[in-house]
Amino acid sequence: MDFELTPDQKEFRKLVAQYVDGRVAPQAAALDAAGSFPMEIFRELGDLGYLGMKYPEDVGGGGLSEPNIHYTIFCEELARASLGVAASVGVHTSTATYCLHKLGSAAVKRDYLEPALRGEKIASFALTETEAGSDVSALTTRASRRDGGYVLDGRKMFITNATVADLTVVAAKVRESAAGRADLADGQAAGARTAPAGRGARESGISLFLVDMHAPGVSVGRKLEKLCIRCSETAELVLDSVWVPEDHLLGSEGGGFDAVQESLDIDRVMTAAMCIGLARAALDAATTYTKQRVQFGRPICSFQAVRFRLVDMLARLETARLYTYYAAWLADQGRRVTLEAALAKNVAGEAANEIAAMAVSTLGGYGLMEEYPVARLLRDSYFPLVGGGTVDIMKVVVAREMGL
Template sequence: MDFEFSEEQKEFRNQIARFVDERVAPRAEELDESCLFPLDLMEELGELGYLGIKYPEEDGGAGLDQPHIYHAIFCEELARGSMGVGAVLAMHTSTATFGLYKWGNKELKRRYLAPALQGKKIAAFGLTEPNAGSDAASLRTKAVRKGDEYVLNGTKIFISNGTMADFVTIAARTSQEKGFKGISLFLVDTATPGFSVGRRLNKFSTHCSDAAELVLEDVRVPAECLLGEENMGLINLQKSLNDDRMITAALSLGVARAAYQAALRYSQEREQFGRPICQFQAVRFRLVDMLARLETARLYTYHVAAKADQGLDITSEAAMAKLVSSEAANYVCRMCVSVYGGYGLMEEYPAQRYLRDSFFPLVAGGTSDIMRVIIAKGMGI
């Protein structure tokens, strides 16, 4: 297959890279300190049309011919500037809006999807619960049908965008049957009585991307807020979860590239024993290993994005892309800290932030162990 980006894709990368260099990267440190997501960026990117990359024009999207490749480029570039910003926007533009795009009726799309793609409403996705993480299918949040409504009760945890969201796609049990075959998806407006943010969780990684506990107490939603068929929620969502893993791989590439470039620059400027430290074989080899892991992970991730654009099943491949890219990013960022020596530990240098942020893709969208479980299943073992 051809691994070259088309001229349009190269131009797209240049455009978003310029935006990131001007509007995101210079604020990354401040956002890391304040732990606040810059809402102005959301609106700006919405106005520029970036938030609808994955969706067709009739739904307010960009109607691109290879949306997965474009979306991966978008996420990689954002994470190069700030992994926290990338994490918020990757979630907003994929899994958090996918159910609504795929199964929402016209009116729901008018009220929620259109403003989300314009950056005027924020979306989140609530699957994980305190007792249901890797084993998401054991979730306990319940949705019970009462007349024309469903009544939802339960608690969600680690929900990205949770404190800022205007609406959340909530996965809830609609049948006592165990596992995947009893879970449905609901669009829940966060202004609905009974919905609340339990708390914002402090974390050491991706500071400006929030992680929230969400509480649902007798939250009543109209029956049309059921997204897709009852009990088929997680089965239907598989494609989106695959996309999400591929995009998390792209986010990993972004932070890895930022760390590699910073380490390379630093190694050429920093002198010890009368010469730049890049002239020491140990440092040079570290830089070589960083680049080699980054470039191979990159090639594979875009290969998977291209497969997704061909409509092929990418279940194993997306898990492999996330496994390889997130582990590569964590390695690259660790080596970056080491190239910086003592300065790598100092908050005034970005190396420590890159390393902290590189832990996010190791867990979000499923841990590396779970990626291995998925890949092994694909291997038939």
């Protein structure tokens, strides 16, 4: 058993931290206030090789032997400055590009994946719909076979990066033809197995398509104003008779979503890593403040109630950190981490939310002011409790893995 990062991993953390402290942290509050995608930072991360670090060298990636530990470090450090930046980068570097890598043709890799890993194209992943959130099996976006390809129709909701994306991976159900033949995806006749309780279940029957965001019929609906991660843009996506060529079907008809389950699991570990970063930022801000703030003639960190709160914050953070890195390590051993990833996301997500709330309390009235970072950290800490599957759905996944 070895809990130490390797010298190479420690050096990597130092490099990422230097970039984050120099470039992301100074802009984090302004980016949040502007509520716009951090384009400059995104391009820089591409130039620095961070967007492709998880992928093999033959597609322009980092070719790392333990990509998940490295990427956990990256997510933690980035989110320490801005969960909004980390969330947008996370969607791009994870399942959106993973689908192209695992299931894309050589042409798809050349034209979309490789430019995305260089930061020249921005990716998004479009699964959720207004009536299909936790219950992914309820999605109504349809793909009809036509003219050597497919025609896609539907509306997607809450899509990260949709406003700026060049490509999106769309989840849809395949219709045999537009002219009244059986809708294969809907019926048991097609062998569709629809899991109960939603996201995180294996959702047979759902296909994945690469959609070029500049194709005719693709439009972005309203950009959504939100409580948290404001610089990560979220919007509706409309697909109105969008033709996609055959080789933009990623994986088999009805099998794409199942084929990327491993990546959806690993995304949850990365979300947990982001929570660790946010929680660290909250604890650091609170600790610094309590050493400087004087009341009753003493720094407030000398009051036991304040100290104990900081100790409780550290306890939550360290527990979540250990479990998150354990899950990342397991993934690097090639192990299936469905249970551990869902558990890590909940443990770290709830820890970050509670730590951020405790940080706000620790700063008294200043904790509620936007001039200190803790108010933003608390707002942002609500995102991981929902994005990528809610706390309840993570429990559904864990319970199923426990054989319940």
